[in-house]
Amino acid sequence: MTELAETQPMSxxxxxxxxxxxxxxxxAAFAAAPLLASASGAEGYVLSLLTRVMVFGIAAxxxxxxxxxxxxxSFGHAAFLGIGAYSVGILAxxxxxxxxxxxxxxxxxxxxxxxxxxxxxxxxxxxxxIMITLAFGQxxxxxxxxxxxxxxxxxxxxxxxxxxAGTGLIESDTAFYWVSLLCLLGTYALARAIVASRFxxxxxxxxxxxxxxxxxxxxxxxxxxxxxVISGMMAGLAGCLMANQAxxxxxxxxxxxxxGELIFMVVLGGLGSLxxxxxxxxxxxxxxxxxxEILHAASFMMDAGFRAHLAENWKMVFGPLLILIVxxxxxxxxxxxxxxxxx
Amino acid sequence: MTTTxxxxxxxxxxxxxxxxxxxxxxxxxxxxxxxxxxxxxGVQYMVGAYLVAAFSAWTGNFGTALLLALPTAxxxxxxxxxxxxxxxxxxxxxxxxxxxxxxxxxLNQAVKFVWGAAPLNVPVPExxxxxxxxxxxxxxxxxxxxxxxxxxxxxxxxYGLVSHTRVGxxxxxxxxxxxxxxxxxxxxxxxxxxxxxxxxMLAGFAGAMVAPILSVEPGMGDNIxxxxxxxxxxxxxxxIRGAFLAALLIGLVDTVGRTFAPSLLRVFLDPATASQTGxxxxxxxxxxxxxxxLFFRPSGLFPAKR
Numbered sequence: 001m002t003e004l005a006e007t008q009p010m011s012x013x014x015x016x017x018x019x020x021x022x023x024x025x026x027x028a029a030f031a032a033a034p035l036l037a038s039a040s041g042a043e044g045y046v047l048s049l050l051t052r053v054m055v056f057g058i059a060a061x062x063x064x065x066x067x068x069x070x071x072x073x074s075f076g077h078a079a080f081l082g083i084g085a086y087s088v089g090i091l092a093x094x095x096x097x098x099x100x101x102x103x104x105x106x107x108x109x110x111x112x113x114x115x116x117x118x119x120x121x122x123x124x125x126x127x128x129x130i131m132i133t134l135a136f137g138q139x140x141x142x143x144x145x146x147x148x149x150x151x152x153x154x155x156x157x158x159x160x161x162x163x164x165a166g167t168g169l170i171e172s173d174t175a176f177y178w179v180s181l182l183c184l185l186g187t188y189a190l191a192r193a194i195v196a197s198r199f200x201x202x203x204x205x206x207x208x209x210x211x212x213x214x215x216x217x218x219x220x221x222x223x224x225x226x227x228x229v230i231s232g233m234m235a236g237l238a239g240c241l242m243a244n245q246a247x248x249x250x251x252x253x254x255x256x257x258x259x260g261e262l263i264f265m266v267v268l269g270g271l272g273s274l275x276x277x278x279x280x281x282x283x284x285x286x287x288x289x290x291x292x293e294i295l296h297a298a299s300f301m302m303d304a305g306f307r308a309h310l311a312e313n314w315k316m317v318f319g320p321l322l323i324l325i326v327x328x329x330x331x332x333x334x335x336x337x338x339x340x341x342x343x
Numbered sequence: 344m345t346t347t348x349x350x351x352x353x354x355x356x357x358x359x360x361x362x363x364x365x366x367x368x369x370x371x372x373x374x375x376x377x378x379x380x381x382x383x384x385g386v387q388y389m390v391g392a393y394l395v396a397a398f399s400a401w402t403g404n405f406g407t408a409l410l411l412a413l414p415t416a417x418x419x420x421x422x423x424x425x426x427x428x429x430x431x432x433x434x435x436x437x438x439x440x441x442x443x444x445x446x447x448x449x450l451n452q453a454v455k456f457v458w459g460a461a462p463l464n465v466p467v468p469e470x471x472x473x474x475x476x477x478x479x480x481x482x483x484x485x486x487x488x489x490x491x492x493x494x495x496x497x498x499x500x501x502y503g504l505v506s507h508t509r510v511g512x513x514x515x516x517x518x519x520x521x522x523x524x525x526x527x528x529x530x531x532x533x534x535x536x537x538x539x540x541x542x543x544m545l546a547g548f549a550g551a552m553v554a555p556i557l558s559v560e561p562g563m564g565d566n567i568x569x570x571x572x573x574x575x576x577x578x579x580x581x582x583i584r585g586a587f588l589a590a591l592l593i594g595l596v597d598t599v600g601r602t603f604a605p606s607l608l609r610v611f612l613d614p615a616t617a618s619q620t621g622x623x624x625x626x627x628x629x630x631x632x633x634x635x636x637l638f639f640r641p642s643g644l645f646p647a648k649r
Contacts, residue, residue, distance in 0.1 A: 073437055120634055124641045127380060127436060131576045132637050135630040138569055142626035148619065256569060260382075260444045267441055313456045319449025326442040327430055 022337065023188070023275040030054065030181050034174060047177050048245070053285050054180045055241045057278035058187050060265040062234030065191050066227050067263065068272030069200060071207040075130045076117075076137025077262050080232045082144060082254030083110045084239020089156050089249030099162035099170075103240050110236030111229050113140075118228035122221055137259055144251040155250020162244055170244065180241055184278070187234050191274050194230065203227050268325060270334025279333050291318055347481045352602045353595065358487050360594020361494025365549035366567060367574040367586045368501060369542020375518035375581020377432055377535050380439045383423065383446035384546055385568025391416045391547025392554040392563065393454050396463045405468035405555070412551050413544055420543020424536055432535070447565070455561045462558035490552050497548070498587055505583050514538060518581035570597075573629055577636050579643030589644065593629050600628040 030050065037046035059081055066072040087106035096102065117136040124132055145153050161170050170176040194200050205213045206220035213220050243249045252258075261284065269280025292311040299307050310317075329336065370384045394415050398408035427446060431439050467486045474482040505511035513534055516524045525531040550564070557563070574593050578585025605621025612620065636644065 067437075073440070075440070117634075120638050124637055127374070127580065128576060128637060128641060128643075130380070130436065130440070131572050132634060134569065135573060135576075135633045139627045139630040139634075142630075143623055146623040146626060148622075257565070260440070263437070264441055264444065267437065309456075313452055315448050315452035316456060319445045319447070319452065322445030322448060323427060323442045326434075326438050326445065 022279075022334070026275055026278060027181075027185065027188075030184070034177060044173060047173050049285070049289060051173070051177050051180050051241075051245055053282045054177075054184045054278075055238050055245060056262075056265065056281040056285060058184055058241070059235050059238040060262055060269070060277035060281040061187060061191060061274055062231045062238065063262050064266045064269075064272065064274055064277035065194065065234070066224075066231045067266055068274075068277075069195055069207065070203050070224055070227050072122075072224060072228065073130045073263070074121075074133045074228075074231075075256065075259050075263065076133035076135070076140075077231075077235055078254040078256070078258035079113070079137040079140040080110050080235030081239040081242060081258070082140055082251070083113055084236035084241075085243035085249045085253045086144060086147075086150070086239075087236070088162060088240050088243040089158060090150055092158050092162070093150060093156060097160070097162050098166065099164045099240075099244075102162055103237065106236045106240045107233045110232045110239075114229040114232030115225070118225050118232075122224050122228070134256060134259070137254060137256055141251055141254050141256070144254065151250065153251060155248060155252070158243065158247040158249070161247060162240075176245065180245075183237060183241060187237065188274060188278075191234070194227075195274070199223060199226070264322065268329075268332055270332030273334045276332055276334035283333065287318070287321075347478065348602065349599070350478065350481065351483065352599050354483060354487065354491070356595035356598035357591060358491050358494070358594070359598055360591040361491060361498070362549050362553055363567070363570055363574050363594055364587050364590035365494060365497060365552075366546045366571040367578070367590050368498075368583060369538075369545045370571050371575040371578065371581055371583065371586045372514060372518070372538050373542050374575060376514060376521060376538050377517075378521070379428065379432055380436050380443070381428065382440060382443035382568065383450070384542070384571065385564030385566075386447050386450040387416065387420060387423075387543045387546040387564070388550040388567060389454065389559075389561070389564035390419055390450065391550030392465075392557075392559045393458060393463070393550075394547065395551035395554045396465045396559045397458070399465055405465070409551050413548060416547025416551075417540050417544040420547070421536065421540045423543070424539045428539065451561045451565075460561060462560040465554040465559060467555040486555060490556075493552060497545070501545075501583060510534075510537065570629070573633050575643075577633055577643055579646035582643070582645040585643060585645030593632075596632055597626075597629050601625040604628070 033050050034043075034047065037043045037050075040046055059077070062080075063074065063077045066074060084106040087109055088102045091097070091102050091105060117133070121129055121132045121136065144150075150156050161168070161176070164170060164179075170179050195203075202213065202218050202220070202223045206218070206223060210220045239253065242253065265280040265284045266277045267280070268283055269278065270276035292314040295314055295317060296307050296311040299310055302310075331339070366384065366388055369387075370381065373379055373381050373384070391412060394412035395405070395408045398411045399405050402408055402411070423446065427442065431442055434442075471486045471489050474484050475488065477483050503511075505514060513524060513529055517531065517534060517538075521531060524534075570593065574589045575586055577593070578587070578589030604625040605618040608617040608621045608624075611617070
């Protein structure tokens, strides 16, 4: 875990102005996107893609809170997406489609699940922690597949998006985009405040040296558990948004592969910077979305059949790309930005 | 009726457990000796199944196909080790998880590319087809018994190799304290390769054995990989004995639980609720079991490291 420590200095004081501007530029880009989208001619498509990016950004950022700042490699984080999504889905199927009810229920359910599983998982270390969080994630996944009343394997379709205070506020994609952006900003501000606080410093201290933290009178376990619960609740919120965007809920929201993708987004963006996770989510989803087309365009000298075949099997390029990123791009995008800046 | 059902389910559970053991054995050694998390171990099981499907379609004989598939699976495992995994040994677990995740993405698509997305069928070998009466009025497929026999045989061979040969001694020593073994002048890199290739071959063998009774399809290794992880975590990382016992436990708990959870719950609940809750709880049983084990023994039942 040594290189985690290297990427740590958050306040780049030296001559740095660029690293601090990154989150500003990022959020400005999200805010400006709807204007550009309406000019692009494919407004619906661009907006829904970017909404997806922001929602996954919230989820990845929540993971970064415990992974980047606490070195807790949770391999079951998608479970919280599932809890959030199923809270919306199950309540809606019983006729309760008010977001002001659904979201608090989702947050409470996520917190309860995080509290119980976290208390057990945090007793273990290292590899065992990875595996036990994975096991809890799988537990919930199989629970969802066996909920025959709520669609089982096939999932359930929402009749419509949730109401907000009795109005169809987020019925339009544009409004939903702004609501998602608001959620992203809110969770970012909250996470930023948490890592800057005394609580956040204890969390980081526990990551660097738990024995020393205990020697000076802290119980790392309590701080880690609290961080785990907060992180789970944020991911639960992302799950609510995800269900509303798709107007559909299914166990596929919480496969272990999805948990792996979330970890990947965080590492791709750069551990322990919060906005890095959002950038990672954006890159990952955009790559997933456009790699088939990029491959199709890049193989212009080949015959049409081969090009179609290549675009169809884009994952054969995506997989090795993931490996190369892990092996060569240490520190993620944020790491690259910082290195580029310093020399 | 219930006893025969219990017997059949117990045999199925043992058979499933032995398959899990074949996969978990390689995984636990790779994990224990090299401290390397290999998510791609599940795709090696899938590759084994596909190899036997391809070879048996080509030769028309399951035995020949198996003989061809094993060295190919070994070679494939070594190829992956040289190309990718070797560069990840000194990385932290996070990087290993991610890079091997990339391998899964690639190989799941690659088998689709080569063999198509539709499941392949491998015929049960003629000589092992049919059923045998193991108790009065109880027929059990011969092929499943053959899997049990093969699994037990491999477990025996593995036990002999690990506890009575020089390489086995080094592997055990490596699982307990790898830097010390290296300091004593053992070429640990070569030991890693041997363990890795052997583990890949065992996973491939497991895949080959189940190919005739399961459908061979892309992604078939993903879920069994998670189960293999559950096995090695319960058994204690690096311990073959732990993996063996935990694999049988998991196989039995899963198989028997799925059949009997609904009827057991009927004692407390009305039939409709019981069957629904039972079906909901059954697939979660092994994970609850794992959480319980880790709660009381955070490093598994038989930890190799002290």
